[in-house]
Amino acid sequence: MAVANNHPSTKTIAQRAKNELREYAILSLYLFICFGALILYKAAILGEEGISYLPSGLAAIKALILAKFIMLGHMIRLGDRRRSRIVYVIACKALSYLILLLVLSVVEEVIVGLVHGRTIAASLAEFGGDKLPQTLATSLIMLLILIPYLASREVNVALGEGRLWTLLFEHRPAQITESKGVKP
Known part of the structure; x- marks a missing residue:
């Protein structure tokens, strides 16, 4: 009898696919909410x-694309080689994933440019010049979006796979405050 655990080799392909699809959906929703808030903020300022x-x-499309890029990072175990204090692991992973997202976003823009008849040089030129401050600001915001996501993954691993989500979403009985001398 095989003992089921969270080690990838003991999960069936269907279980792994289901887990990855669920994680992709949750990550896409998280990114959609973040990007949607930023787009609404930009719309308010411009308004x-x-x-x-x-x-x-735009928020939905960007969320789906970047979530897939992040899932690719998970697949290649980006940033998993470093074993140190969890805060350093989170910081290194956040920077690694930011670099991955920037590189893949540039590749995406080049492909979109080619589809629309622009040269590779013309597509790459958009990341410099007038768009450089916007690219740097977007990168900083993306880093700030990645940190809580990657921190939750690392804390989940440190507590034991699934334990963080159990702690966050399980029903807690009311705490007994009378034993501390506090009346309800």
């Missing part, structure tokens, strides 16, 4: 200047 801006679907 104050009389500029109409609300790209429909």
Whole structure:
């Protein structure tokens, strides 16, 4: 009789696919909420200047694409080689994933540019020049989005696979405060 655990070699392909699909969906939702909030903020700022801006679907498309890029990072075990204090692991992973997302986003933009008849040089030029401050700001925001996500993954591993989610979502009985001298 095989003992089921969370080691990848003992999970069936169907179980791994289900887990990865669930993680992809949760990550996509998290990124969609973050990007949606940023787009609404940008729309509000531009609206104050009389500029109409609300790209429909941009947050969802970006969330789905970047979630897939992050899942690819998980697949290649990006940043898993470093064993140190959890805060350093999170910081190193966040920087590693940010670099991965930047590289894959550049590749994505080049491909989109080629599809629209632009040269590779023209597509790459958009990341420099006038768009450089926007690219740097976007990178910093993406780093700030990655840190809580990767921190939750690392804390989940440190506590034992699934334990963090159990702690966050299980029903807790009301605490007994009378023993501490506090009346309800």
